[in-house]
Amino acid sequence: MGILSDKKVIILTEEGFEQIELTSPKAALEAAGATVHVVSPQSGKVRAWDNTDWGIEVKVDRQLSEVSPDDYDALVLPGGVLNPDKLRQNKTAIAFVSAFLDEGKPIAAICHGPQVLIETGMIGGRTLTSYPSLKTDLENARAHWIDQDVVVDNGLVTSRRPADLEAFNNKMIEEIAEGVHA
Numbered sequence: 001m002g003i004l005s006d007k008k009v010i011i012l013t014e015e016g017f018e019q020i021e022l023t024s025p026k027a028a029l030e031a032a033g034a035t036v037h038v039v040s041p042q043s044g045k046v047r048a049w050d051n052t053d054w055g056i057e058v059k060v061d062r063q064l065s066e067v068s069p070d071d072y073d074a075l076v077l078p079g080g081v082l083n084p085d086k087l088r089q090n091k092t093a094i095a096f097v098s099a100f101l102d103e104g105k106p107i108a109a110i111c112h113g114p115q116v117l118i119e120t121g122m123i124g125g126r127t128l129t130s131y132p133s134l135k136t137d138l139e140n141a142r143a144h145w146i147d148q149d150v151v152v153d154n155g156l157v158t159s160r161r162p163a164d165l166e167a168f169n170n171k172m173i174e175e176i177a178e179g180v181h182a
Contacts, residue, residue, distance in 0.1 A: 002033020003177050007073040009034045012064070012093065012116075014041060016082025019048035019055040020162045021110050025076050028169035034176070037061040037072075041090055049080045064092055069099035074176040079111025079131065079161075088119040098122060101156075104181045108157040108172035110164070114138060117156075127151055128158040155181030 009029050011022060022038070029036045040046050040060045048055035075097065077084070087093045098120045100107050109117060114130040115137065117123050124142030129151045138145045150159045150167040155175050159168035175181075 002031065004029065004173060005033035007034045007176055008071065009036050009074045009076060009176065010067070010072040011036060011038050011076040011078065012040070012087065012096065013038060013046055013058075013078055014083045014086035014090075015046050016049050016080050016086070017046070017078040018080035018083070018111060018162065019050040020165065021078035021080065021113075022048065022058060022076075023056075024162075024165045025078070025108065025110075025169055025172060028173060029076075029176075032173045032177075034074075037067075039064055039067055041065070041087075041093065049082060064090075064096065067096075069096055069103070069105075072105075073179070074106040074108070074172075075100045076172065077107065077109035077113035077116050079109075079113045081112055084112045084115040087116045094119050104155060106155040106157070106172070106175040106178070106181065108168065108175070110159045110168055111161055114158055117141075118143075123156075126156060127153045128156065129160050130158060131160055 041064045045057040101122045111131045118141045127144040135145045149164040
């Protein structure tokens with residue numbers, strides 16, 4: 001029985017996610033007792049990017065077309081360059097993420113993951129961090145960007161890079177335990 005034993009969390013990803021940015025949060029969530037589903041527009045498995053080359057394959061628990069935001073308490077968006085670029089072009093994925101923002105459900109996004117948040121048009125006025133190359137994109141979306149290992153804004157948890165994973169995972173679990181943020 002963990003702090004998140006009554007929570008269902010979705011990790012939404014595409015091919016090309018940064019390996020450690022999915023595996024580390026997933027392990028932390030499971031250790032805290034959460035039920036975690038890897039969800040993708042793809043079926044079967046999705047491939048990770050591991051620093052400079054393709055990494056492991058991760059089993060897709062459910063296809064995006066088979067799930068509803070109502071089925072989950074929180075959302076995790078791993079980074080990588082390829083993954084968020086593909087997700088932000090997927091209207092179903094953007095609608096899914098928008099529903100979490102609209103309902104105030106916790107969202108944790110790391111590295112390039114906030115690119116998906118930009119596409120929702122719903123982050124104006126929010127404070128976040130990201131991989132430094134996204135600073136201008138986030139500011140153009142009217143978000144307030146700061147350079148910190150982890151930033152929390154009313155249930156929205158963001159971090160910059162794999163080196164920030166310990167802080168990211170701790171805050172992600174804390175915000176998910178708190179539940180919906182009005």
